[in-house]
Amino acid sequence: MVKSTRILRPKFTTHADGSDAVLVMHELVGETDGPTIGLSAAIHGNENTGAQAMVDIWRAIKDLPLKGRILMLPVANARAMAVNHRFTPIDELNLNREFPGNRSGNYTQQLAAAITSEFLEKIDVHIDLHAGTDRPTVDYVYIWNDEELSRAFGSKILYRPVMDKGGTVFSGTTKAVTLDRRGIPCVVIELGGGIVDQTPYVTRTVDGVLNMLRHLGAIPGDVKPAPKQIVVDEIETIRPTQGGWLEPLSPPLGEVIEKGQLLGRVVSPYTFETLEEIPTPFDRGIMILSHLSRNLVESGDFGFMVGNLARATD
Ligand SMILES: [Zn+2]
Structure with missing residues (x-):
């Protein structure tokens, strides 16, 4: 004891x-x-x-x-x-x-x-x-x-x-x-x-x-x-460059995201325009950090983190 x-x-x-x-x-x-x-x-x-x-x-x-x-x-x-x-x-x-x-x-x-x-x-x-x-x-x-x-x-x-x-x-x-x-x-x-x-x-x-x-x-x-x-040795942090509603479009954490897929988009709470679409940085990545709900963000806040699967190991 x-x-x-x-x-x-x-x-x-x-x-x-x-x-x-x-x-x-x-x-x-x-x-x-x-x-x-x-x-x-x-x-x-x-x-x-x-x-x-x-x-x-x-x-x-x-x-x-x-x-x-x-x-x-x-x-x-x-x-x-x-x-x-x-x-x-x-x-x-x-x-x-x-x-x-x-x-x-x-x-x-x-x-x-x-x-x-x-x-x-x-x-x-x-x-x-x-x-x-x-x-x-x-x-x-x-x-x-x-x-x-x-x-x-x-x-x-x-x-x-x-x-x-x-x-x-x-x-x-x-x-x-x-x-x-x-x-x-x-x-x-x-x-x-x-x-x-x-x-x-x-x-x-x-x-x-x-x-x-x-x-x-x-x-x-x-x-x-x-x-x-x-095990990844490269993680990219992606920050929205516009403030507004960050709408997540990424797969769940731990899932693969491929080139061409969007991580999310920023929409103006005022005009409802899409201010920014946020692409994934790697050919094949894995989701490490994301927003699980539509959150209000400032420009430069933490948006997403994606690990590079190109150099990943078991
Ligand atoms: Zn901390």
């Missing part, structure tokens, strides 16, 4: 309203020794699917036999999640571009520094839950340095980024600490989002994370084999 559970609230600064700025973390300590597995969510405040899953993951593991420790940071950017905003409202910075952070910097840099010292430097494995925000829906898992752990989440599509020479593509993300500085196994999961019921995505997140914990030997039970998986 889990030997003990407790809530940790390290303070990192004081808000102008007098309240303490704290990280709220759950520590579950097992009866036998083992690595500390860190779970985090809501580094982007408008990606709350993972934060919802954290509630259920905690309920699922608190009465199980546990080897090692689990450290959960269910809401990494509390101020941002409270207002359903991607960036920290205090300084409008993207927390996931500020790691390892700076104790003497602006608010988001102080938050990043606290997450680095209180969480990322105290864990041996990192699983970070992202989602597609409250508009688009997304479904893939990054492969960084532990492919088997990434596969164990059970998503169909995996993404192995081709790193640029200086490694600057993802600079300032949690990986600046976990991968670049410490070299611990780390997995970023992108699942859920959109103006749709999140229950299926929350359920998949819980099942996937529990399977990863079984794979790591932290909780008992057989590891569920992954479905047939596809």
